[in-house]
Every structure is written in structure tokens, then in C-alpha cells.
Amino acid sequence: MSEEKDLRIKSRVISEGANRVPNRSMLRAVGFNDEDFQKPMIGVASTWSEVTPCNVHIDQLARDAKSGAENGGGAPMIFNTIMVADGIAMGHNGMSYSLPSREVIADSIETVVGAEALDGIVAIGGCDKTTPGCLMSIGRLNLPSVYVYGGSIKPGKLDGKDIDIVNSFEAVGQYQQGEIDSEQLHKVECSACPGPGSCGGMYTANTMAAAAEALGMSIPGSSSTPAVDAYKNEECRQAGELITDLLKNDIYPRDIMTKEAFENAITVVMALGGSTNAFLHLLAIARSADVDLTYDDFERVRQNVPHIADLKPSGQYVFDDLFQVGGVPAVMKLLHEHGLIHGDCLTVTGKTMAENLAEAKGLSEGQQVIYPFDQAKTESGPLIVLRGNLAPEGAVAKMTGQTITRFEGTVKVFDSEDETTAAIEAGEIVEGDVVVVRYVGPKGGPGMPEMLSITAMIVGRGLGGKVALMTDGRFSGGSHGFVIGHIAPEAAAGGPIALVQNGDQVIIDSETQEITLNVSAGELEERLALWKQPQMKQPYGVLGKYAKLVSSSAKGAITDGDLE
Structure with a gap:
């Protein structure tokens, strides 16, 4: 392609015609x-917000991206979209808005870029x-685009x-057990989040940032560079x-x-031990890119990737510790050396993944964050x-x-997080229980709320691994x-989880990958005949629209797919 190519594409309509x-x-x-008016119009999609440390610094990053687009010969404009602070929404009704916010973000960026006929996108x-x-x-x-992650918080x-934000949730359980006093609880609260950046562990934000880099949609290293670096x-410039380019x-x-790029993303998520939310999000992103991705693909890739x-x-x-020893590029370089990364995948640098990784440094000598393959946590x-029969x-x-x-x-059933x-x-959950929410x-x-507060309370009470928790x-x-x-x-769609009763026996086996409710098919049919679909909790507004449109979680919980 000639360097003199006219870069005006959709924005040409702005400069031509009376x-x-x-x-x-x-x-x-x-x-x-x-x-x-003779330059390509570049949209800088900013998720800046003061409602969370994850995004509080992104206003400056957006201006840096705008400066870079100007230097590159574009005519950039910053626009904003919404975001939800998951940690703040956790444990109350606000968490119902978290997953739907993903759709609002996607819809709003699509709406602005489509309406303004922009030529390219930097999203932060x-x-x-x-x-x-x-x-x-x-x-x-499907316009030329680069994604930049705002970065992880310092511990x-x-x-x-x-310590980090999860220590705050677990401290609540420890306080309720009498293991710490209110003064120590307050110290945890005041110390967990020291400044800008997303939650510091291998939680959902860092998981998806690493996945974005493995997809080839981010500048190499972007996912692990801390927010305050x-x-x-x-990177934004x-x-x-x-x-x-x-x-x-x-x-x-x-x-x-x-498809191969999504396999790279799954590989990195598995190797790093990322969040289960990666299933929802990678399925949804694949749908938007017209890539056929299913649970079977996750399983096929998983079986060959060690957790390291x-x-x-x-x-x-x-x-932040991973960044100090080489970051995601060093991990991907290691995975590529073991034949687990598709090196011929194209990236936003214009080079292949293999070319990018050839330029990356390896893991620091003597580091302990990433295990050698022969000492993997799991194979x-x-x-x-x-x-x-339960799923x-x-x-x-x-x-x-x-x-x-x-x-x-033995099952103990609850129809809400509260x-x-x-x-x-109240101390009603004891060792050996299978808690069904x-x-x-x-x-x-x-909106498929997260159960972090419940799991943190269980761990904080010393029941981690002694109680199973299952939920839709x-x-x-x-x-x-x-x-x-x-x-x-x-359950709301009449799935078998809606038919579970207190006292039922459940077997969960991760080796056979089975989840079995010890109730006969005949008994389940009788229970289904008596089951009545509950009224929609929120029949109007954002949550009402979401509930009417959203697909199964097994399909990514998307709202723009085929209605079921």
C-alpha cells in the first residue's frame, strides 16, 4: 500500500460538497x-471517571493519545463513555448494573463513532x-483501532x-469471626488502595488487559505497565x-x-490463572468480531496450557510484581518458545505476534512470579x-x-445474595454445605452480579475449601x-438450578468435569411441572431492557445476538 494513500475515508464527507x-x-x-478537514478523524474513547481509582487518571491518558494521533497526522477528538466501579458496586443491588455496563460501553462507543463517521479509534x-x-x-x-489499558494499581x-482490595472483603469475615478488631479492620480499609489503577491481582481487569494484549489489540507490554508508571x-501517545499507520x-x-488470536488470549489467561469472567468477555468480543468461539475452544486450549x-x-x-520481572510480553515469549502461541497472528504494531515477541525481553533471572514449565502449579x-444434569x-x-x-x-438454597x-x-453455613445462590x-x-463478598466472607470465616458455592x-x-x-x-430461564431443594445431594468433580444433582430425571420433571417463572425483578429501564434481551452466560451474556 502506497504511503501517499489518501487517508480520508468516511470523514471525506466532511470536506467535500457544499x-x-x-x-x-x-x-x-x-x-x-x-x-x-484533510486528515483522518480519530476518536479517542475515554473511560475517565472519578468514581473509582481504576479510571481516575485516564483523562490525562486520553490527552496523551490525542497528542499522539495529532503527531501521526490525524485529527483526533476525545469523547467519553461510562464505567462502573465493580468493587464499590459489590455486595448490594448496584452490582446488577456491572455486567450490563459492558453493553452500554460497547453501544455508546459504537454510537458515537458511527454517528460522527470517524476513521479510527483509540480506546482506553x-x-x-x-x-x-x-x-x-x-x-x-471494524475500523483501525488500538486499545490501551489504564494500568494496574500499586499494592x-x-x-x-x-494488601489489596480483596483483603478488605476478607477482613469483614475475619472481623465477624472476632479474629480482628474494628481498629484493624479500619487499617485494612485505609491501606488497601493507595492510588490510581485497577485492582492489583490476577482479577478481571488485569485478566482482560492481558487477553487484549494476547489478541494483538494492544501495544506490547501495555497490559502490565502500572497505572502510575x-x-x-x-504508550497512549x-x-x-x-x-x-x-x-x-x-x-x-x-x-x-x-480465531487463532482468541486462542492466544485463552492461552495467556490459563497460564496466568485469570478470572472466570474471561469466558463471558472473550465470548462476547468474539461475537462482535464474527469469530465462532465456544466453551469447547476454551477446553481444547486449556488442556495444553500449564498454570505457571x-x-x-x-x-x-x-x-505490579509481574511487571517488575518482565510483564505479559515475557510470559508470552515463554509460551511461544513452548509452541503455545500462534506467532503468525497480526497485531496493531503491523507486525506479527512472533515478531513482537522476538523483540521482547525474557523473564528476569531468579524471578519467582512465573514458575518454570517443569514446576507448573498444574499441568x-x-x-x-x-x-x-445441573448445568x-x-x-x-x-x-x-x-x-x-x-x-x-448437602444443598442449602438461597434465592438472593442478601x-x-x-x-x-448467622453461622448457618457449616463445613460440608453446598451453598446454592x-x-x-x-x-x-x-445483570449476573458477582459474589465476591460471599466468597470473601466464607474464606474469612475459615470455610475456604470446606464449603462449595454454586450460582447462576x-x-x-x-x-x-x-x-x-x-x-x-x-434459574430465571427454568434451568435445573431452579429445581434444586434444601437437602438435595450434589457432587462436583473437577477431574471428570461433572456437576451432578443426585435427583432422578423423573423427580426433576415433576419439580419442573410445579415450577413457576418469577416476575421480572426490574421490568423497565436499563436492567429491564437487559433482562429481556440478554443471552445465556454460555454465549457470553450478549444483548445483540439471536433472541432466545
Whole structure:
């Protein structure tokens, strides 16, 4: 492709024809001049917000990206989209808005870029739903794009030890057990989050940032550069400059986000022991990029990828520690050397993944964050798909840090997170219980809320691994313990989880990947005949629309797919 190629694509309508004078007049009012009308218009999609440390610094990063786009020969404009602070929404009704916010982010970016006829996109995200939301819109629009992650938070310090937001949730359980007093609880609260950046462990934000880099949609290293590192600003400038190169070379997101690229993303998530939310988000991003991705693909890739990272929540280290020893590029370089990365996948640099990794440094000598392959924590990935008569479409479990692979127990059923919380606080949950939290799926929640506060309370009370938790909702990337989420079909859709009763026996086996309710098919049919679908909890507004449109979690909980 010639370097002299006319870069004006859709924005050409702004500069040609007398009937376009009003368009130009409005753009002059925001700073455009005659020369700008001859340049590609680049949208900088910012998720800046003061409601969370994850995104509080992104206003400056957006300006850096705009500066880079100007240097690269574009005419950039910043616009904003919304975001939800998952950690703040946790444990109350606000969590119902978290997963739907992913759709709002994707829809709003698509709407602005489509309406303004922009030529390219730099999207900058932070908290959990911003990365998938940005990438979903990029996949739909299929315009030259680069994604930049706002970066991870530095660990907090308390009594000489690193702590993070999950320590805050677990401290609540410890306080309720009498293990710590109110003064210590307050110290944890004040120390866990020291400044800008997304939650520091291998939780959902860092998981999806690593996945975005493995997809080839981010500048190499972007996912592990901390939020407060000065190089983060340079990454954003580079991203802005890259857009015109992508335009010149006709490189589009769907050229990058191929099936093989998604396999690379799954590989990295499995190797690092990422969040179960990666299933939801990668399925949704793949749908936006018109890539056929299913649970079977996750399982196929998982079986060949060892879990090699000692990262929280089940390990010792945080993402800042990974950055210090080489970051995600060094991990991918190691995986590529073992034949687990598709090196011929194209990336936003215009080079292949193999070319990028050839330039990357390896892991630091003597580092302890990433294990050698022959000392892997597990020989295959820790995020597994379970199926059985309780989850015909599948369920997802994260088996990191577990000393047991099979759990058999007696069911205690709850139809809301509040009911479950009250039972835990009252000491009603004991060793050997299988806690079932239902009617909290995509439709039933609505919004498929996370159960981090419940899992943290269970761990804080010393019941981690001694109690199983199953839900048609989902878990935070910070959750750990014997927990199974994403059970589908969900209760609100009449799935088998709606038919479970107190006292039923359940067997969960991670080795056979089965989740079995010890109730006969005949008995389940009788229970189904008596079951009545509950009224929609929120029949109007954002949550009402979401509940009416959303697909099964096994299909990514998307709202723009085929209605079921």
C-alpha cells in the first residue's frame, strides 16, 4: 500500500460538497481548521471517571493519545463513555448494573463513532467491564483501532505486607469471626488502595488487559505497565500515532482478532490463572468480531496450557510484581518458545505476534512470579468447564489453589445474595454445605452480579475449601475457594438450578468435569411441572431492557445476538 494513500475515508464527507458546510462549521467550533478537514478523524474513547481509582487518571491518558494521533497526522477528538466501579458496586443491588455496563460501553462507543463517521479509534479502559466493552465496539465497527489499558494499581502496605482490595472483603469475615478488631479492620480499609489503577491481582481487569494484549489489540507490554508508571503516558501517545499507520496499511480489527488470536488470549489467561469472567468477555468480543468461539475452544486450549503464575487471589504476587520481572510480553515469549502461541497472528504494531515477541525481553533471572514449565502449579489450565444434569449448557470453575478436586455435600438454597449473606453472618453455613445462590443470572439478577463478598466472607470465616458455592451468577476475579459460577441455563430461564431443594445431594468433580444433582430425571420433571417463572425483578429501564434481551452466560451474556 502506497504511503501517499489518501487517508480520508468516511470523514471525506466532511470536506467535500457544499451541503457539508454545516458539518464543517460545527467542527470549527471545537478547534478544526482547513488542514484538519484533510486528515483522518480519530476518536479517542475515554473511560475517565472519578468514581473509582481504576479510571481516575485516564483523562490525562486520553490527552496523551490525542497528542499522539495529532503527531501521526490525524485529527483526533476525545469523547467519553461510562464505567462502573465493580468493587464499590459489590455486595448490594448496584452490582446488577456491572455486567450490563459492558453493553452500554460497547453501544455508546459504537454510537458515537458511527454517528460522527470517524476513521479510527483509540480506546482506553480500566475497570473490569471497560476492556471488553471497548473491544466489543471495536469488533463491531471494524475500523483501525488500538486499545490501551489504564494500568494496574500499586499494592497497598499494612504491617510490612502487601494488601489489596480483596483483603478488605476478607477482613469483614475475619472481623465477624472476632479474629480482628474494628481498629484493624479500619487499617485494612485505609491501606488497601493507595492510588490510581485497577485492582492489583490476577482479577478481571488485569485478566482482560492481558487477553487484549494476547489478541494483538494492544501495544506490547501495555497490559502490565502500572497505572502510575510514566511509560503509560508514552504508550497512549504511541497508540495515537499507530492509528494512521493502520489506516495506511489497511489493517482492521477483524484482521487481528482471528480465531487463532482468541486462542492466544485463552492461552495467556490459563497460564496466568485469570478470572472466570474471561469466558463471558472473550465470548462476547468474539461475537462482535464474527469469530465462532465456544466453551469447547476454551477446553481444547486449556488442556495444553500449564498454570505457571503465582498471582493473587490464590497466589502470592500482584500484577505490579509481574511487571517488575518482565510483564505479559515475557510470559508470552515463554509460551511461544513452548509452541503455545500462534506467532503468525497480526497485531496493531503491523507486525506479527512472533515478531513482537522476538523483540521482547525474557523473564528476569531468579524471578519467582512465573514458575518454570517443569514446576507448573498444574499441568493444564485452572479455569474449567463443568457439565451435568445441573448445568446442561455448562458452568465455570476456577480451581487454583485447591487441594481437593471433588466435593460432595448437602444443598442449602438461597434465592438472593442478601439471603446468603444473612445466613453466613448467622453461622448457618457449616463445613460440608453446598451453598446454592440462584435467580442471580443474566436475566434473573438481572445483570449476573458477582459474589465476591460471599466468597470473601466464607474464606474469612475459615470455610475456604470446606464449603462449595454454586450460582447462576458469577464471581469476581478476586474470588477463590471451591466456587462454581455461570450455571446455565439459569434459574430465571427454568434451568435445573431452579429445581434444586434444601437437602438435595450434589457432587462436583473437577477431574471428570461433572456437576451432578443426585435427583432422578423423573423427580426433576415433576419439580419442573410445579415450577413457576418469577416476575421480572426490574421490568423497565436499563436492567429491564437487559433482562429481556440478554443471552445465556454460555454465549457470553450478549444483548445483540439471536433472541432466545
